Amino acid sequence: MRAHSQQVSSPLSGEELRRLDAHWRAANYLSVGQIYLMSNPLLTEPLRAEHVKPRLLGHWGTSPGLNLVYTHLNRLIRSRGLQALCIWGPGHGGPAVVANSWLEGSYTETYPDITRDAAGMARLFRQFSFPGGVPSHVAPETPGSIHEGGELGYALSHAYGAAFDNPGLLVTCVIGDGEAETGPLAASWHSNKFLDPVRDGAVLPILHLNGYKIANPTVLSRLPESELDELLKGYGHEPIHVTGDEPAAVHRAMAQAMDTTADRIAAVQRAAREEGEMERPRWPLIVLRTPKGWTGPAEVDGLSVEGTWRAHQVPLSAVRDNPDHLRQLEEWLLSYRPQELFDEHGAPRPDVLTCVPDDARRLGSTPHANGGLLVRELPLPPLERFAVPVDKPGANLHEPTRVLGDLLEYVMRETAGRRDFRVVGPDETASNRLQAVYAASGKAWQARTLEVDEHLDRHGRVMEILSEHTCQGWLEGYLLTGRHGLFSCYEAFVHIVDSMVNQHIKWLRVTRRLPWRAPIASLNYLLTSHVWRQDHNGFSHQDPGFVDHILNKSPEAVRVYLPPDANTLLSVADHALRSRDYVNVIVAGKQPCFDWLTMEEARVHCARGAGIWDWAGTEDGTREPDAVLACAGDVPTQEVLAAAQLLRHHLPELAVRVVNVVDIARLLPSEEHPHGMSDFEYNGLFTPDKPVVFAYHGYPWLIHRLAYRRTGHQHLHVRGYKEMGTTTTPFDMVVRNDLDRYRLVMDVIDRVPGLAVRAAAVRQGMEDARLRHHAYIREHGVDLPEVADWTWDG
Numbered sequence: 001m002r003a004h005s006q007q008v009s010s011p012l013s014g015e016e017l018r019r020l021d022a023h024w025r026a027a028n029y030l031s032v033g034q035i036y037l038m039s040n041p042l043l044t045e046p047l048r049a050e051h052v053k054p055r056l057l058g059h060w061g062t063s064p065g066l067n068l069v070y071t072h073l074n075r076l077i078r079s080r081g082l083q084a085l086c087i088w089g090p091g092h093g094g095p096a097v098v099a100n101s102w103l104e105g106s107y108t109e110t111y112p113d114i115t116r117d118a119a120g121m122a123r124l125f126r127q128f129s130f131p132g133g134v135p136s137h138v139a140p141e142t143p144g145s146i147h148e149g150g151e152l153g154y155a156l157s158h159a160y161g162a163a164f165d166n167p168g169l170l171v172t173c174v175i176g177d178g179e180a181e182t183g184p185l186a187a188s189w190h191s192n193k194f195l196d197p198v199r200d201g202a203v204l205p206i207l208h209l210n211g212y213k214i215a216n217p218t219v220l221s222r223l224p225e226s227e228l229d230e231l232l233k234g235y236g237h238e239p240i241h242v243t244g245d246e247p248a249a250v251h252r253a254m255a256q257a258m259d260t261t262a263d264r265i266a267a268v269q270r271a272a273r274e275e276g277e278m279e280r281p282r283w284p285l286i287v288l289r290t291p292k293g294w295t296g297p298a299e300v301d302g303l304s305v306e307g308t309w310r311a312h313q314v315p316l317s318a319v320r321d322n323p324d325h326l327r328q329l330e331e332w333l334l335s336y337r338p339q340e341l342f343d344e345h346g347a348p349r350p351d352v353l354t355c356v357p358d359d360a361r362r363l364g365s366t367p368h369a370n371g372g373l374l375v376r377e378l379p380l381p382p383l384e385r386f387a388v389p390v391d392k393p394g395a396n397l398h399e400p401t402r403v404l405g406d407l408l409e410y411v412m413r414e415t416a417g418r419r420d421f422r423v424v425g426p427d428e429t430a431s432n433r434l435q436a437v438y439a440a441s442g443k444a445w446q447a448r449t450l451e452v453d454e455h456l457d458r459h460g461r462v463m464e465i466l467s468e469h470t471c472q473g474w475l476e477g478y479l480l481t482g483r484h485g486l487f488s489c490y491e492a493f494v495h496i497v498d499s500m501v502n503q504h505i506k507w508l509r510v511t512r513r514l515p516w517r518a519p520i521a522s523l524n525y526l527l528t529s530h531v532w533r534q535d536h537n538g539f540s541h542q543d544p545g546f547v548d549h550i551l552n553k554s555p556e557a558v559r560v561y562l563p564p565d566a567n568t569l570l571s572v573a574d575h576a577l578r579s580r581d582y583v584n585v586i587v588a589g590k591q592p593c594f595d596w597l598t599m600e601e602a603r604v605h606c607a608r609g610a611g612i613w614d615w616a617g618t619e620d621g622t623r624e625p626d627a628v629l630a631c632a633g634d635v636p637t638q639e640v641l642a643a644a645q646l647l648r649h650h651l652p653e654l655a656v657r658v659v660n661v662v663d664i665a666r667l668l669p670s671e672e673h674p675h676g677m678s679d680f681e682y683n684g685l686f687t688p689d690k691p692v693v694f695a696y697h698g699y700p701w702l703i704h705r706l707a708y709r710r711t712g713h714q715h716l717h718v719r720g721y722k723e724m725g726t727t728t729t730p731f732d733m734v735v736r737n738d739l740d741r742y743r744l745v746m747d748v749i750d751r752v753p754g755l756a757v758r759a760a761a762v763r764q765g766m767e768d769a770r771l772r773h774h775a776y777i778r779e780h781g782v783d784l785p786e787v788a789d790w791t792w793d794g
Contacts, residue, residue: 012255019354020071020251022341023103026352027067028295029336030099033121034128035060035314036329041121042338042346047330049320056319057129058136059092061312062176064294065208066096068254069174073363074104074355076258083169083361085368085481087159090176090208091137091149092312095128098142103348104356106143106364110516118346140510140517144364146371146480148503153182154473159203160191161477162368165419165461169201169368170265177209177218184469184500189235191470192283193447197272199419199459202265205237205285210292212309221289228287237285238264245291245307257286278458280446295335297328367482372518374482378421378577379414381407387599388566393615394641394792397592400634401528403566404573404588405436408486411577412440412461415484422478424463424471425488432488432528433590437462468496475523476504484521484577491527491587492534492543501583502553508581509554519580526573528590530697531721532635532734538727544698544720547664550585551702555673560585560664562697564637565595567602568662575606587697589634591730594792596637609663609675610685616644616658616794625657626755627748628686632661633697636720639734640695641792642741647748648794650762654752659685667706679711688712691751695739696720717747731783735773742766 012020033041035058040051066088077084088097101107102124107114114120114127127133134141137149147158159173179185195203209221220228225241232239240260242253261284271277293311298304305315316325316332341352360366367373386407388398408423415421423429423437430438442457443464449456463474468489475485504523511517527546534541550558559582563569569588576584596613597605605611619625631640637660647656661667668676677685686692688711696703700720707713724736734740749755749763756763769786776784 011259012252017248017251019351020075020255021247022349022352023074023355024067024071024247024251025336026103026341026348027070027096027099028064029333029338029341030102030121030124031063031067031095032060032296032333033125034058034095034098036319037125038130039122039126041125042118042342043330043333047326047333049326052319052326052329053130054320056314056317058095059313060095060296060315061212061292062090062093062208062210063096064296065210065288065290066090066093066174067100068250068290069172069206069208069288070096070100070363071355072254072258073172074357075255076262077357077361077363078355080262081361083366083368084363085146085162085169085171085366086144086363087147087155087162087171087173088138088145088149089147089152089155089174089179091147091152094135094137094139094142094149097138097145098124098128098134101143101364103352104362104364106362109365110143116347121346140507140514144362144366144369146369146477148507151499151503152176152179153184153469154476154500154503155179156185156203156205157188157191157470157473158477158480159205160188160195161474162481163195163201163203164422164474164478165199165483166201166368166481167199170204171201172204172206174206174208177207177211177221178213180207180220181218184473187465187467187470188473190465191474192236193280194444194463194465195446196444196459197269197281202269203283204261204265207232207285207287209287209289210294211307212292212312214312215309217309232285232287233282236280236282238282239285239287241287241289243289245294250290254288260284261286297332300325300328369481370516370518371480371482371520372580375484375518375521376418376420378411378484380574380577381410383407383570383574383603384599386410386570388595390567390595390598393596393794394594396595398566398595399433399590400563400566400569400588400593401526401590402433402436404526404569405434407570407573408434409436409440412437416440419461420483422461422463422475422483422485423488424475424485426468426471426493427464427466428488428490428529429462429464432526434488468493469500472497472500476500479521479523482520486524486526486577488526488528490541491530491546492541494525494527494546495543495549498546498549501550505553505557505583508557508583512556512581522576522579522582522584524576524584525586527585527587530587530589531725532633532697533589533591533730535728535730535733539725542721542725544587547585547587547698548702550583551665551706553583555665555668557581558583558585559675560587561606561662562587562633562664563606563662564631564634564660565593565597565602567595567597567599568606570599571602571606572662587633593634594638605660606662609666610659610661610677612685613658613660616641618644618648618652618654618656620655623655624687625655625690626752627654628657628659628690628692629744629748630659630661630686630692630694631696632664632694635734636695636697636739639739639741639744642790643744643748645792645794646741646745646766650745650765651759654748654755656748664706667703669709682710683712686710686712690715691748692716693744693747693751694718695744715751717751719744719747729777729781729783731773731787732777735770740770742769
């Protein structure tokens with residue numbers, strides 16, 4: 001089968017074709033060598049079993065196609081002087097990307113011991129998928145990569161995130177046909193409706209259809225070409241097809257396709273930037289069809305391999321034990337004619353490297369793939385400019401996220417010239433009370449607009465699409481290429497990106513151990529519209545478990561904050577936006593909330609992470625507390641303070657300590673988390689032997705898990721969300737989950753020795769209040785006046 005593209009003429013001379021093919025063959029040879037060999041890298045002696053790794057790990061199937069793309073991207077970059085980045089979606093193509101970065105020299109510059117000679121080649125081969133070596137996927141260790149290939153679906157959204165606010169950058173994105181079946185990838189095709197051809201870069205998707213996943217055919221590869229074209233055109237692209245298995249013809253078609261797409265992209269940008277074209281462009285896309293495992297063994301043990309799912313991983317699996325497999329491997333390696341590609345010392349010959357760009361234009365050396373080299377400090381203002389006044393605790397109410405919105409509007413305005421800050425979220429910026437940002441930047445939008453629309457802006461930096469996956473991918477790509485941002489989301493639905501944040505945390509953990517990877521801006525989540533204020537939307541909108549998920553991850557990379565009011569939210573957000581190499585999760589309410597701390601008090605309290613609110617308790621400093629009321633989260637804090645107030649009124653002789661926790665990791669031992677407390681600190685705060693009633697924002701067992709090793713754990717009683725959700729009143733939500741003030745007073749009475757008998761009448765009064773509440777809301781549909789109109793009178 002010969003190759004074809006939609007363009008007939010070829011831009012390649014015979015000499016150019018020969019050199020491109022040499023580069024491609026060299027990359028294929030190095031890819032196979034990484035999977036199989038641990039010595040004899042240039043086959044200077046007959047291949048023997050001991051030259052082969054005892055465990056064969058890696059993926060050959062997609063590698064030759066990726067090598068073809070890398071080769072032709074090199075040509076395009078060099079011939080046109082482009083700044084380019086490539087997202088390698090088929091992460092199983094690790095051998096290909098490593099091979100190419102070694103050929104171009106960026107790998108050796110990053111890892112000087114992997115020299116570009118026979119000895120370095122041997123180390124390159126041995127380290128791949130080997131104990132103490134490098135992973136089999138395109139990983140953080142791979143120069144030029146910003147995309148972990150261990151999980152599929154995020155490549156295209158990462159590519160668009162990298163292109164936003166990068167007007168001089170071409171981001172190529174290779175999408176494997178297995179990845180093209182995932183939900184996140186399907187949604188991310190719509191990213192082109194948000195790409196501004198004036199102020200953003202360009203994204204060139206290359207849909208690589210080699211026909212198979214691990215064991216099954218792929219959907220898009222089996223569609224008729226006309227049906228596939230209709231799908232891609234519906235997404236807003238103009239596809240160019242490159243199909244074949246004869247190398248020379250494929251090279252010619254691929255070079256023509258690359259030139260055509262570059263011309264079209266340049267024309268789109270020129271029309272928008274110089275001629276004022278306002279219509280949304282149809283961006284080019286390449287559909288590349290080559291056989292899975294191309295140029296590998298056609299048949300093994302009587303079964304077809306090349307062009308089938310059997311080529312996915314290791315086509316020859318018994319090389320050490322099966323002489324026929326060993327022979328086939330040697331023939332396979334020699335088919336690339338390595339003596340033409342590498343000199344007697346093992347260095348790539350000059351003809352192999354003629355397509356390689358220079359210096360930082362090499363794909364493995366672009367600073368856009370090491371975003372910490374480009375990141376700048378955000379222009380964050382003094383927080384007093386936005387702080388709410390607090391003359392005394394609980395005297396006033398504010399919507400915390402609305403207050404934060406004013407700060408974000410300032411940051412958005414101050415970064416208008418340099419364009420390195422974005423706010424993303426799934427259609428919830430205004431719902432989450434952050435609409436102040438619209439005064440500095442509208443919502444990015446390139447599609448059709450109507451008169452009724454508000455705040456849509458072709459050049460906007462507020463990003464909204466009802467796909468949490470796409471929001472996450474955009475922001476990750478944006479951060480990894482050296483910018484800043486915030487992801488605002490309803491708390492219950494951020495779980496949609498659980499798997500994506502897993503990969504980002506793993507990426508951060510690995511990059512912290514790579515000295516050549518400069519720290520990037522943190523991935524910051526603002527989770528609001530939270531469980532305790534979703535009484536109107538009901539059970540489907542109530543889930544506080546993302547915090548549990550995050551705190552299972554690498555302690556060095558994750559932080560979780562539960563600010564109890566507006567000023568603490570400002571302090572926490574300021575810290576998160578300044579930080580590097582973290583995933584920061586901030587859970588804060590958007591409904592009116594009491595103001596507890598002044599800005600200066602908030603700073604100190606947030607820096608401490610957990611502390612005693614002496615103004616809220618009844619300790620007099622002469623004796624230990626009889627009980628500790630602890631809280632984490634805005635609604636739990638209000639309920640604890642209301643409970644403390646009830647105890648003061650009904651049991652004034654009781655010494656109650658109130659502890660508020662902002663940084664939830666403070667509960668961990670210091671040896672388990674950088675923010676953890678020593679046992680000495682923990683016991684001083686919570687006491688080693690007094691009852692602790694802890695009102696927590698999320699699932700109560702998380703607090704037990706964090707504190708299970710503490711001396712006083714047997715005295716710890718946690719109240720939190722117990723999946724008792726419904727559509728009801730705000731206070732009924734806390735009552736249903738036993739987090740309410742009356743239940744907390746009862747818990748204290750039940751747990752302080754000798755108090756159950758002495759305070760039986762008080763306890764009965766608390767139970768009566770709960771019963772009165774149930775009757776009242778069923779008759780009136782709103783909370784009891786004593787709850788709805790409650791204020792702090794301490």
